Amino acid sequence: MTTQPFVSLKGIGKRWNGKLGVEDVSLDIPEGAFVALLGPSGCGKSTTLRLLAGLEIPDEGKIVIDGRDVTTSAASDRNLSMVFQSYALFPHLSVAENVMFGLKVRRVPRAERLEKLKRALEITGLTGLEDRKPGELSGGQRQRVALARAIVAGQRLCLMDEPLSNLDAKLRNAVRKDIKKLQRDLGITVVYVTHDQTEAMSMADIVVLMKDGRIQQIGSPQELYSAPVNTFVAEFVGAPP
Numbered sequence: 001m002t003t004q005p006f007v008s009l010k011g012i013g014k015r016w017n018g019k020l021g022v023e024d025v026s027l028d029i030p031e032g033a034f035v036a037l038l039g040p041s042g043c044g045k046s047t048t049l050r051l052l053a054g055l056e057i058p059d060e061g062k063i064v065i066d067g068r069d070v071t072t073s074a075a076s077d078r079n080l081s082m083v084f085q086s087y088a089l090f091p092h093l094s095v096a097e098n099v100m101f102g103l104k105v106r107r108v109p110r111a112e113r114l115e116k117l118k119r120a121l122e123i124t125g126l127t128g129l130e131d132r133k134p135g136e137l138s139g140g141q142r143q144r145v146a147l148a149r150a151i152v153a154g155q156r157l158c159l160m161d162e163p164l165s166n167l168d169a170k171l172r173n174a175v176r177k178d179i180k181k182l183q184r185d186l187g188i189t190v191v192y193v194t195h196d197q198t199e200a201m202s203m204a205d206i207v208v209l210m211k212d213g214r215i216q217q218i219g220s221p222q223e224l225y226s227a228p229v230n231t232f233v234a235e236f237v238g239a240p241p
């Protein structure tokens with residue numbers, strides 16, 4: 001029996017005034033997978049993620065999420081959450097208000113909001129910090145608030161664009177483990193953009209290596225390392241010659 005992929009990109013292309021973003025991007029993602037979009041700066045990782053999120057609409061190709069063609073659907077209609085490098089927190093709101101913001105917008109009842117908040121803060125290790133403002137937190141704590149906000153949304157698909165790149169090396173390691181644990185515990189599907197091959201290789205079930213707007217190889221970290229399809233892949237993942 002073949003199960004259909006949870007997320008599917010089919011022949012996606014995007015350009016702006018002739019300038020290439022991505023070309024012929026095709027990718028199937030099973031539910032519950034951790035997928036890393038990896039590659040050097042400007043290779044089209046964020047564009048791919050933004051197309052998946054509905055923040056851009058492709059010129060060509062098709063996007064299917066959970067059996068639904070969402071190629072031209074609004075971002076708000078795609079049942080996914082996003083975590084950005086910049087955290088995108090409201091500086092004047094408390095941790096609790098930031099985490100519950102989306103729930104309030106969606107008019108989720110207060111008791112349910114508080115219940116979800118409690119659980120999300122437990123999962124992200126932020127219990128006790130609910131009244132702080134983002135300015136009173138460390139970078140790692142701020143990124144955990146952004147993660148908590150993505151969790152309370154309760155979506156099965158979470159997109160992350162270089163969520164650790166503003167953190168120092170030590171914190172990066174800690175939050176990396178948190179994200180991985182969260183993804184496993186909640187059983188959610190994560191598409192994770194990074195230019196850091198160590199991050200991708202240590203976190204992902206499936207690595208998608210891109211260059212100049214095109215996918216070079218899709219495979220497990222082990223596959224990319226032991227059977228790179230070209231010298232670019234071999235050199236990028238540091239495979240032995």
Ligand code: ADP
Pocket residue numbers: 016019020021022039040041042043044045046047048
């Ligand atoms: P990455 O995230 O891998 O660093 P991006 O997806 O941001 O790369 O960019 C891929 C290419 O598309 C780059 O050449 C970039 O300049 C271009 N690009 C991305 N967004 C836009 C845009 N809104 N307008 C014009 N060009 C863009």
Ligand code: MG
Pocket residue numbers: 045046047193
């Ligand atoms: Mg980017």
